[in-house]
Amino acid sequence: MTVEISRDPWSALDDLLGVEIVTAGDEGIGPLAVYGRCSTEDNQDPETSRGWQVGNARKFVEPLGGTVVEEFFDIGQSRSVPWERRDEASRLLAALKDPHRSWNAVVVGEGTRCWFGNQFSLIAPRFAAYGVDLWVPELGGKFDARNPSHKMLMSVLGGMSESERQHVQARVRAAMDAQVLNEGRHQGGRAPYGYVVVDGGPHPNPRKAAEGYRLRVLAIDEPSAEVVRRIFADYLTGEKGDRAIANGLNRDGIACPSARRPDQNRHRLADGWQGSTVRSILENPRYTGFAFFGRWTRQETLIDPDDVAAGHTVRFRRSAPEKVVRSRKPAHPTIVEVGEFVEAQLLRRSRAAGGLAAGRKLERGPKRTKRAYPLRGRVRCVICKRRMEGTPRATRTYYRCSARTLVPGSPVLENHPKNVYLPEAAVMPPLNSWIGQLFDPENRDETVKALVASQHGTTKAHISRKAAQKRLDAAETRLKRLRAAIDAGVDPTALVEDINQAQAQRTAARAELDVYRAPELLTEAEVYAMLDSLEDIRSELKRTNPARLEELFAEWRLEGAYNAERRTVDVTIRPLSRVSAGVRGGT
Numbered sequence: 001m002t003v004e005i006s007r008d009p010w011s012a013l014d015d016l017l018g019v020e021i022v023t024a025g026d027e028g029i030g031p032l033a034v035y036g037r038c039s040t041e042d043n044q045d046p047e048t049s050r051g052w053q054v055g056n057a058r059k060f061v062e063p064l065g066g067t068v069v070e071e072f073f074d075i076g077q078s079r080s081v082p083w084e085r086r087d088e089a090s091r092l093l094a095a096l097k098d099p100h101r102s103w104n105a106v107v108v109g110e111g112t113r114c115w116f117g118n119q120f121s122l123i124a125p126r127f128a129a130y131g132v133d134l135w136v137p138e139l140g141g142k143f144d145a146r147n148p149s150h151k152m153l154m155s156v157l158g159g160m161s162e163s164e165r166q167h168v169q170a171r172v173r174a175a176m177d178a179q180v181l182n183e184g185r186h187q188g189g190r191a192p193y194g195y196v197v198v199d200g201g202p203h204p205n206p207r208k209a210a211e212g213y214r215l216r217v218l219a220i221d222e223p224s225a226e227v228v229r230r231i232f233a234d235y236l237t238g239e240k241g242d243r244a245i246a247n248g249l250n251r252d253g254i255a256c257p258s259a260r261r262p263d264q265n266r267h268r269l270a271d272g273w274q275g276s277t278v279r280s281i282l283e284n285p286r287y288t289g290f291a292f293f294g295r296w297t298r299q300e301t302l303i304d305p306d307d308v309a310a311g312h313t314v315r316f317r318r319s320a321p322e323k324v325v326r327s328r329k330p331a332h333p334t335i336v337e338v339g340e341f342v343e344a345q346l347l348r349r350s351r352a353a354g355g356l357a358a359g360r361k362l363e364r365g366p367k368r369t370k371r372a373y374p375l376r377g378r379v380r381c382v383i384c385k386r387r388m389e390g391t392p393r394a395t396r397t398y399y400r401c402s403a404r405t406l407v408p409g410s411p412v413l414e415n416h417p418k419n420v421y422l423p424e425a426a427v428m429p430p431l432n433s434w435i436g437q438l439f440d441p442e443n444r445d446e447t448v449k450a451l452v453a454s455q456h457g458t459t460k461a462h463i464s465r466k467a468a469q470k471r472l473d474a475a476e477t478r479l480k481r482l483r484a485a486i487d488a489g490v491d492p493t494a495l496v497e498d499i500n501q502a503q504a505q506r507t508a509a510r511a512e513l514d515v516y517r518a519p520e521l522l523t524e525a526e527v528y529a530m531l532d533s534l535e536d537i538r539s540e541l542k543r544t545n546p547a548r549l550e551e552l553f554a555e556w557r558l559e560g561a562y563n564a565e566r567r568t569v570d571v572t573i574r575p576l577s578r579v580s581a582g583v584r585g586g587t
Helices: 009-017 046-064 087-095 119-129 148-183 206-210 222-236 242-251 275-282 338-359 424-438 441-453 460-487 492-515 524-532 537-543 546-556
Strands: 030-038 066-075 105-108 133-136 195-202 214-220 296-302 312-318 379-381 389-393 396-402 419-423 559-563 568-573 581-586
Touching: 030 046, 030 087, 046 066, 046 105, 066 087, 066 105, 119 133, 119 148, 222 242, 222 275, 222 338, 242 275, 338 492, 396 424, 419 424, 424 441, 424 568, 460 492
Parallel strands: 030 066, 030 105, 105 133, 379 559
Antiparallel strands: 195 214, 296 312, 389 396, 396 419, 559 568, 568 581
């Protein structure tokens, strides 16, 4: 048999082997899908971004015979988010599995907007598995997995994308830090409770001012600012914690921040004050009038440490102290003085250093009751030092201290009766009579002298400094004992927690001693002026309205100690914020 061989031996060989030769450009690239992305941080119009990315893709593939037949474009997605977690990118990946899709290749407008870090190396094999080509402008053509140069270039492209993002973040943060430090500028976001954002005039940037942008500044919202002052005042009494203050605000019907400003708190339930809300107000230094920036920072943490490809999630956490920026001068109106704010922070630090032992000393917030108790939370049992609770008995009211609520095994139980009762009817008449006499014209001079004299040695700052010194001495003594135990042979690792707690207590006490100074004492003239504002006390006492008396006693910070054995009540009132006087009254 004779086989006729063609004049072109390569053509004959191709025919024998069944190899089909396709000349490049004969049919073109064909139909393609285009992918792009625009994040919320780009500071540009998504439609504009989409337009130029799709335009770049068309200019790249149309001369090669390509036609864009479908678009996938993510808006509001950071480049650091994996493709599986982007809406349009995940839709594109799902379309790869469809054998009837209308395209067989994908083109992008700009590679750095689509891939980040090592994302391309995780995505490209999936496209290859379904026979879909990837066209990247930075490569000048189609990605070839067998070309080591292509792999290297795409790896560099991912690193450039990650570096670009980090540089943009650093530049923006540096600019915002400088604006806060030098100008005290409000950087946007929700205004702290107690403030509102108002128009501050044209924007200082001429370009933005020409475009109509306005500067935004903080101004005081007086009704809510008064609540902030009340929160700090209640906390600085040293008797109430965050929850007790929140309970008091709810009891008085004061709207919580999310209820007062629902427009800027859509993510809240507006279901009343919480202890965490009070805590955030007490720890916010912006109430001092200075601008602060960077107290909270966004941190990216792995969703699954065992699966790095799953990407990161963003969480807000407290920044390190060195990352927080404060303006050099006051930037907005002050609600809380700096000294008062510092005192509150020292008190919080002191309680935190004391751990649960310090937390147990705080008074519980009063519960909502149907009737008013004038001495509610005002009388303590001498035996156990706890506050007595109001309880009704038929038509009479008593204040009770029950032994069953004491901690089991407490040494106080040995001398504590089952129940200690103080009848309200026995103590209120002599108490009101004594208070009325203090402010009678014939007793004013004596009362003023007692109030002025009581400033020496009993002022709040003096008492606080004395208490801080006592805590410092106790912490030093505890540390000495722990060191002695280590010297005696105790394993140091077993005492690490105790040593850390004692050192924290010592640090907090030293900080308090550094802050507290000798207070300014009131003169007799100032005390007389204050008493003139209380001239209607006798009329208020005669009305014997329990609810009103409860408010008055709270304002005067009346405190009583009931001795059940002697059947006497020692009463002290502090009607002025910087002076106090104490007088006993018997029942």
